[in-house]
Amino acid sequence: MLTIDQxxxxxxxxxxxxxxxxxxxxxxxxxxxxxxxxxxxxxxNAAGSPTFYEFDSTELLALYKDMWxxxxxxVVVYHSHTATEAYPSRTxxxxxxxxxxxxxxxxxxxxxxxxGPVEFRSFRIxxxxxxxxxxxxxxxxxxxxxx
Amino acid sequence: xxxxxxxxxxxxxxxxxxxxxxxxxxxxxxVIDDLDANxxxxxxxxxxxxxxxxxxxxxxxxxxxxxxxxxxxEISDGDQVVVLPAVAGGQG
Ligand SMILES: [Zn+2]
Numbered sequence: 001m002l003t004i005d006q007x008x009x010x011x012x013x014x015x016x017x018x019x020x021x022x023x024x025x026x027x028x029x030x031x032x033x034x035x036x037x038x039x040x041x042x043x044x045n046a047a048g049s050p051t052f053y054e055f056d057s058t059e060l061l062a063l064y065k066d067m068w069x070x071x072x073x074x075v076v077v078y079h080s081h082t083a084t085e086a087y088p089s090r091t092x093x094x095x096x097x098x099x100x101x102x103x104x105x106x107x108x109x110x111x112x113x114x115x116g117p118v119e120f121r122s123f124r125i126x127x128x129x130x131x132x133x134x135x136x137x138x139x140x141x142x143x144x145x146x147x
Numbered sequence: 148x149x150x151x152x153x154x155x156x157x158x159x160x161x162x163x164x165x166x167x168x169x170x171x172x173x174x175x176x177x178v179i180d181d182l183d184a185n186x187x188x189x190x191x192x193x194x195x196x197x198x199x200x201x202x203x204x205x206x207x208x209x210x211x212x213x214x215x216x217x218x219x220x221e222i223s224d225g226d227q228v229v230v231l232p233a234v235a236g237g238q239g
Contacts, residue, residue, distance in 0.1 A: 023237075025234070027234075047235070047237070049237070051237055052235070052236070053237065054233055054235035054236075055233065057204045057213075057233070058211060060204060060231055061211075061229065077234060079236060089238050091237045092237070095202055095234075095236050097232035097234075098234075099156065099157065100156065
């Protein structure tokens with residue numbers, strides 16, 4: 001299950017709506033091993049396309065170096081589908097390379113840039129296998145328990 | 148000519164889960180060959196016949212190697228090599 005706080009959910013949805021009809025993409029980083037989606041990083045879709053997304057290679061390196069320096073990892077990798085259902089395509093599956101991440105798909109085909117509900121679905125993609133999981137939107141993530 | 152090569156999560160099955168390993172060589176191609184000698188199979192995940200795989204990014208000292216000669220990119224002692232799979236997808 002993906003647990004995500006309302007503010008993070010809203011930011012991802014707003015990003016997807018803003019970039020429609022192009023695919024929007026980004027990540028939510030969190031402490032390594034914590035499974036906590038804490039820090040949204042909107043990325044530029046270097047493909048600038050309604051049917052494809054790709055992080056710019058230089059920005060990709062900067063993103064990972066920043067995460068490494070904070071002991072973070074990508075907890076969520078998100079992108080939008082603007083004309084098709086919010087389900088990973090064959091290419092999405094083939095290129096998925098973060099087995100520990102939640103792959104979030106936002107579908108904007110119904111309302112585009114406008115107000116209105118979107119599809120918001122989460123998947124695990126491991127070794128080419130897709131498993132959909134429940135999404136639980138909570139007001140706030142629980143505070144980290146200190147050992 | 149030892150360099151540190153940062154290995155992404157998806158390829159750590161080849162490096163006994165190590166995040167970084169050392170390799171030797173004066174070009175990226177040589178470094179990858181040396182990597183493969185110690186971690187068999189990893190080369191195949193980085194390279195195809197025409198060169199570096201389209202959705203694998205390799206950086207030498209923060210430069211995408213596509214801009215500095217690709218597999219012929221020169222490597223010096225102490226350089227930092229980072230391998231990162233592209234974050235990408237698309238229809239089809
Ligand atoms: Zn997609």
